[in-house]
Amino acid sequence: MSSSASSTCSHTDPRVKTTFEVVNWDAISSLACKHFQINSSHWGDQKSGGYNLVRFLHLHDTQNTTLVARVPLHDEESLDISISKRIESEVTTMEYVERYTNIPLPHVCHYSTDADGDVRSPYILMTKVEGIPLVSVWEAMDDEKRRIVLRQIIGVLLELWSHRFDKVGALFKHPGGSEGKDAWYIESSTVLANPTDTIGCQYNLLTTLFPHAADYWLAYSNAYLRNECETRFGYKAKAYSYAHGWFMRSLVPALFDPCNDAHGHPLSHGDFHSQNIMFTDLDTHPRLSAVIDWEFSGAEYVSTFGQYPFFIVDHPWWDEDHPLRERNVRDQATFDEILLEEERTRARVGGAPLSRIISESYGVYLFQQVMQFSREMYDPLFPRLVKHVLGEYGDFSYNYIRKTTLHLLSLLFLMYFDALLDNGILKKELARFDREAEAFLEARRVLGEEKVKMLIKLVEFKDLVLKELDQFSQEGSVVREWLVSVA
Template identity: 40%
Template structure:
């Protein structure tokens, strides 16, 4: 039997220390034996190896009367001392992914790889890592061929994408959250919905604090909670930094929510929303024919139920990348593809419900503002700079060349009106931090400190700060106890 390929034989040139730790941590022979036993294979051979941002993927060929190839995925082995909470999040994320894949597979025609075996415990039941074994789908990632396709071929693919979206739209639950399989299900027993905090790290992908540990039954409540967390994070983090503009923008984002979300679309529940419905997660076959065929939708990790307005956004592979210049060559093609998508969606939705008024089609066609909002609220540090001007242009008609832009007028009004006390607090905290830096140095008084961390640092070094100085005055103020 062949041994697993070495790191040097990976399909990617980039080499990560996570990869080496993972290869050394996993008992690959024992993991292969699980698949061998399931398929009653006589021998096995390790195939190609891929690694991405979070997982190592290996292909395993099982030899018997009929050869079979399966896909084995393991998350990167973590460094020693990893937080137990993060380990539990990783375990529950896999449990939710498996439950979602099983539900979608059994309740729709969406092509989903079959889960053959998995173990979400930290050591994988003796394997040395959590693991998942799934069936291998034929095809190549859509991202590798999409740009070379003719308009007619892309329309064939988009027609299938529309069909998949409509199927997912029909799979609805009564709450917004992560899908799990177990006791406690209601309409879809044994499937149930649990809070998104069960599967998402508050420090990496989302901005949920521990206190927002619940499911939601309203698009308004969900996104207001999300936007409020942004406001609170800006307030408490990066003590002494200049952040009043970010704070004002976060307030503006929250104020727009009632105008963005059509809750009438959710009367029948909340659809299953693939968390990364992008071309790298769509496999396609018959690429060189007039009728390319979608064979699988991959990577269901992080998928959840969502408000229909959030669900009804164009697939990202026909959306302009925020980092593109205005004259990017692919923008006209994306515009054509979105027009094709709209036509196909209207035709398909009309066939399903001739007298329904095409609510989903209309939601897609009006989704640009929702896209801008959700990108800014979900990824404020990554997208804030890129989408700032498109956001204000879309909602308020502001141009970058405007002499008196609305964004500046709004900011000035807020910091001199409803948010004046908070703006004054931020200004004072920059003065307080400046004194602390002069006394303790930049290494100790880093910008990344939260307000509570700065307070703890100041108290530890209280004897170094002068009586009547800015730090001591701040410690005696109400703001030090927020």
């Protein structure tokens, strides 16, 4: 029923070649031909990203229909076990959005979560949408067209904002049964195995029901501190890293208002960035043609949802004088103005308006970026968070901060950390980490660097020195003293 899927495949990522060779492309094209009741088709271009391989299938019908076949990238050993759940949730979310909103998106023609079928891989077969990604035209777009684009993007956000769920997580649908809204339900995000949230996964935070973002981030901060204690045994700078986490935890009550989540959690796109927002008619009146890539979507905390789209947010590593900073200020002002207008014409959802949440989101944005993606205090994001937190604290503070570079702000917080550790509330932790560092150095001298690796975990170090305890028989052994302290 379909033409051969033979094609050349060249890519630096070895998973692309593996995936291309594993998948039975003829089986996918046959399914498409059967679905559209035609006799033949042929494969066109392909592309790949961090998670998937995409190929375009051209049907030989009167409309010259083009479909998109997307399959997850295969490692040589096996396919990630979370893939099936990820595809099921993505397809479910797309069905929900197609049914209950006016947001344009691709239509799923066929899909499978099974790696053992004729195709030999899970896949999604969907319609190809018109338009080009906003990312390719946004920077060159004039202010009037930007306003037209932002109004339509705000429309998408307000539609998603109006759909609330009772908890945070991935969206699924009960098989059979009711076709109403009660057919959909939320399941823990751990089924998606999002690799960016290592602390959350490691300490099972994503399997716990936290009704408010404040509860979640307090638990996350505590898990961060536990992780600091349990990893990188003997690391000299651990005390500062711990103080950094302690400071971040202290910000949670100021940044996250539990009342914001009292009316449920809005449906959120997993990567609402300009590369996934498609537009047409760019030369005349830009028209939103589709929002694509609903992978990792689901219900989110209000504080996570209520942030500016990333394409009008400063990149964390931009210099202070980066020319696009001024443009983003202008775009955000336009965004705020339009959002207020749109909110006045729509039925209000319970709780604080989205415009207020977003206008107060900068601190939340910086906090989440630092906690989830930036483990070191010297990262460019942390000084910006410090500057945001200190604000206009009296004339001296205001004038000092206004003239101080971000680097000097980092030095200022090093002094703050020193005060916490040397004589303040964290002095016991400092003594503990100093004792661990001494035990680590003694163990390396006695057992050798091959046995006592850098960045060893606490439990691994303890198991090692217990097995080699007879090597630490000398009087005053720091390792023996340390073992007594943790017994």
